[in-house]
Amino acid sequence: MVNTVHLRTLLEVTRRGSFAAAAANLGYTASAVSQQMSALERETGAKLFERSARSVQPTETALVMSRHAAKVLTDIDALLAATARSQDTSTQEIRLGIFPSLATYVLPRLLQAPEWPGLGINLKVSVAEPGQTIQGLRAGGGLDVALVFQVGQGGLAWPNTVSRQWIGDDNFRVVLPESWGIRPGASVTASQLAEMPWIMHHPGTADATVIERLFASCNLHPRVVAYCDDFNASLAMAGAGLGAALVPELAMHNGPDGIVVLDVPEIRLARNIFALLTNDRQNAQLGLFMDQLSLILRDMSITTRRA
Numbered sequence: 282m283v284n285t286v287h288l289r290t291l292l293e294v295t296r297r298g299s300f301a302a303a304a305a306n307l308g309y310t311a312s313a314v315s316q317q318m319s320a321l322e323r324e325t326g327a328k329l330f331e332r333s334a335r336s337v338q339p340t341e342t343a344l345v346m347s348r349h350a351a352k353v354l355t356d357i358d359a360l361l362a363a364t365a366r367s368q369d370t371s372t373q374e375i376r377l378g379i380f381p382s383l384a385t386y387v388l389p390r391l392l393q394a395p396e397w398p399g400l401g402i403n404l405k406v407s408v409a410e411p412g413q414t415i416q417g418l419r420a421g422g423g424l425d426v427a428l429v430f431q432v433g434q435g436g437l438a439w440p441n442t443v444s445r446q447w448i449g450d451d452n453f454r455v456v457l458p459e460s461w462g463i464r465p466g467a468s469v470t471a472s473q474l475a476e477m478p479w480i481m482h483h484p485g486t487a488d489a490t491v492i493e494r495l496f497a498s499c500n501l502h503p504r505v506v507a508y509c510d511d512f513n514a515s516l517a518m519a520g521a522g523l524g525a526a527l528v529p530e531l532a533m534h535n536g537p538d539g540i541v542v543l544d545v546p547e548i549r550l551a552r553n554i555f556a557l558l559t560n561d562r563q564n565a566q567l568g569l570f571m572d573q574l575s576l577i578l579r580d581m582s583i584t585t586r587r588a
Contacts, residue, residue, distance in 0.1 A: 287321040288350040290314055291329070295339050295347040296447065306447050355572045373566050374403045378414030378427035382451075382512070382531040383554065383578075390577050391570075402566055415439050418557055425559055426567065428574075430552040433491035443557045446571055449578040451529045451552040455543045456515075456536075458522040463541055471499040471547040478524035479503035480515045492527060492550065499547040516540060534581065554578065 293303040300314040307314070322329050329343040339347075379388060384406070391397060392404075407417060407424065411431075417424035419440055430451065431437050439445075455474070457463055481503060482489035488510075496503060506524045509515045512532035519526045520539035529552050533542065556571050 283321070283324050284317075285354065287317050287324070288354060290317045291321060291343065292347050292350050292354065293447070294318065294337075295344060300337055306445070351572075351576065355569070355576065372401045372403045374405060375567060375570065376405045376407070376417075376423060376425045378407045378409060378417050378424045378429075380411055380414070380428060380430060381408055382529070383428055383430075384408045386531050386534050387574060387577050387581065390581075391573050394573070396573075400566060400569060402570060411437060415557065418443050418559060426571075427557045428554065429557060430554050432488050432550065432552050433494075439557050443559050446556045446558065448554040448556055448571065448575045451531050451554055451578075453527050453529050453548075453550040453552070454533065455545045455548055456519045456526045456528050456533070457541045457543060458519055458524070459539045459541050460522045461541075463543070465541050465543075467541075467543065469543055469545055471496075471501045471545060474503075474525060474545070475501050476504065478506040480507040480509055480518055480524045480526040481505050482510055483508045486510060495548065495550055501548075531581070 290303065290307065290309075293307055294300060294314065297303045297306060300318070301311045303309075304311045304314045309317075318329060325346070327342045327346070328340055329346070331338040331340060388406070407414065411427070411429035414424065414427035414429060415437065416422055418427050427439075428448065429437060455469075457477075461477075463469065482492060484493075503525075507515075507518060509518070509526075512528050515526040515528055516532065516536050518524065519528075520537040522539070527548065527550070536542075556574075558567065
């Protein structure tokens with residue numbers, strides 16, 4: 282019989298791309314993750330990873346299994362939540378902090394889902410940027426969980442009384458004015474974009490610092506025509522022909538006409554989305570809530586739809 286702990290670890294490995302990254306997120310050692318994956322290979326009789334001295338690559342079997350594992354684990358969480366509700370008919374209140382684009386495009390899909398009424402959750406929502414919602418997790422702050430994003434390795438700090446759960450990635454895309462004549466799906470390099478006008482974050486912000494380093498690494502020194510930290514405004518200006526912009530996928534779900542979205546291999550960046558949870562509030566219902574959000578985010582991904 283397959284161990285569900287091993288399935289959860291497999292899912293994290295395929296999401297994060299390595300044993301070490303999965304171990305860091307799950308609180309294991311890399312050796313423990315490797316042992317679990319070896320045990321899962323014995324349990325299933327399938328080869329799940331191609332191992333070399335420098336890397337571990339999931340096989341197609343592992344990728345297929347991880348997709349099924351996500352559904353199986355969600356069903357298990359649902360069963361546990363239903364069992365908990367049968368023993369306690371009261372609803373659970375969750376005080377949720379969430380950043381604007383996730384509240385705009387992802388949370389409503391869960392609230393409108395047929396299974397939402399059966400989760401037994403009374404949701405109280407506070408929409409704010411990550412720094413503000415993290416403050417709500419501190420003693421007396423009034424939140425149970427904060428959904429936040431992090432670009433790169435810096436910019437966020439949270440209390441040691443909370444645990445972190447990865448929810449998904451919100452990938453940035455290069456957005457160009459349609460009037461520039463570059464067709465959707467065209468193969469474009471960073472060097473071809475170097476002389477074009479750009480809409481950038483205000484200097485000194487956490488996102489701006491990460492993006493500036495990324496651009497410098499591929500020798501892209503943009504000619505800035507606008508500074509803007511509002512993605513909707515950046516998209517509108519790009520659609521009007523002002524300049525190119527780097528915008529996360531979530532912000533593009535109701536994007537304006539007049540833009541072309543490109544995947545530029547040298548310009549790869551993502552907002553890593555996490556749930557920060559107070560340790561004394563974790564239970565099956567809250568776990569199911571997080572899993573459902575993760576599945577919706579994955580299904581909405583532009584990358585997934587194009588694959």
